[in-house]
Amino acid sequence: MNKTIKNSVVWFLCVTCASLNVLSFQDQPGSAQTKDRGFNTPAQQGISKWPAERKRFALIIGVDQYTHPEITRLNGAANDAKSLADALKQYAGFPKENITILTSNMAQDKQPTRANIITALADLQQQIPSDGLLIVYFAGHGISNDQGRAYLIPSDATTNPDVLQELAIPVDKVTELIRKTHVEQVMVIIDACRNNPSKAAGTSRIR
Numbered sequence: 209m210n211k212t213i214k215n216s217v218v219w220f221l222c223v224t225c226a227s228l229n230v231l232s233f234q235d236q237p238g239s240a241q242t243k244d245r246g247f248n249t250p251a252q253q254g255i256s257k258w259p260a261e262r263k264r265f266a267l268i269i270g271v272d273q274y275t276h277p278e279i280t281r282l283n284g285a286a287n288d289a290k291s292l293a294d295a296l297k298q299y300a301g302f303p304k305e306n307i308t309i310l311t312s313n314m315a316q317d318k319q320p321t322r323a324n325i326i327t328a329l330a331d332l333q334q335q336i337p338s339d340g341l342l343i344v345y346f347a348g349h350g351i352s353n354d355q356g357r358a359y360l361i362p363s364d365a366t367t368n369p370d371v372l373q374e375l376a377i378p379v380d381k382v383t384e385l386i387r388k389t390h391v392e393q394v395m396v397i398i399d400a401c402r403n404n405p406s407k408a409a410g411t412s413r414i415r
Contacts, residue, residue, distance in 0.1 A: 259393070261301040263340035267328050268293045270311040271320045271348030271363050278367040285347035286311035288399065292345055302343075306335075312363060320348070322362040322377060329385040338390040343397070344382070350400030351376065360400065 258264070270289025272282045289311050296302040308328050310320040318324070329344075336342055349361035351372070359376035366375055379398070386394055 258301075259339055259341045261303060262306075263337055264296075264300070264302045265306045265332065265336045265340060265391075266293065266296050266302055266308070266343040266345070267332065268296075268307060268309045268311075268343075269320050269325060269346045269348070270309075271346075271361070273312040273363060274349075274361070275364050276366050279349060279361065279365065282348065285399070286313045288347050289345065296343065319364075320362055321364045322375060325360075325362055325377060326381075326385070329382060330388075332385070332389045332391075336389050336391050338392055340391050341393045341395075342386065342389065342391045343395045344386065345397045345399075347399040350398065360398070 268289045270286040272284070272286045274281065289309060293307050293309050296307060297304055308331075310318050310324055310328060312320060332342065346360055348363075350359060351361060352358045353373065357373075358379040359373060360379065360382070361376050364375070366372060382396070386396070
């Protein structure tokens with residue numbers, strides 16, 4: 209792991225049903241800032257090595273099962289989350305105690321509910337040092353509204369369009385909580401299809 213990593217950079221790897229988009233929120237040549245989808249990243253000099261292993265943290269989320277019957281069950285999200293967590297421990301030097309896993313096949317306090325996901329993100333503020341490395345991974349359903357705002361669907365969401373956006377997790381809320389950690393290196397991986405339920409003909413089902 210000797211690749212140069214940009215300081216204060218947030219990487220988004222968005223895997224959707226239709227395409228694979230890698231969005232790099234890094235400073236452009238000759239520009240003091242980068243602005244993209246709400247990010248405002250100050251330009252920094254690159255660094256040449258990864259943080260010490262004790263400073264590497266990860267929040268891994270996999271949602272297969274949803275409590276609302278109109279949200280289609282997924283197969284593999286929880287297993288993908290576990291596989292990534294295992295790989296981070298085995299190959300990337302992430303300490304087991306620094307990896308938080310929330311998946312549908314875990315105990316109640318580790319279920320990927322809205323409250324558990326938001327709480328886990330907020331708790332990182334007291335855990336991760338500013339010169340550390342953070343990986344946030346989400347596998348599950350996602351939606352976007354008519355204004356282009358993206359949401360992650362936790363396990364306890366609903367398909368009722370009047371309250372769905374209140375019970376879902378806005379992606380910009382995720383980035384806000386990440387910013388509050390002041391961590392300098394972040395990778396966010398979102399493996400989710402992006403539905404727009406309001407445009408579905410005659411149904412609000414999330415598939």
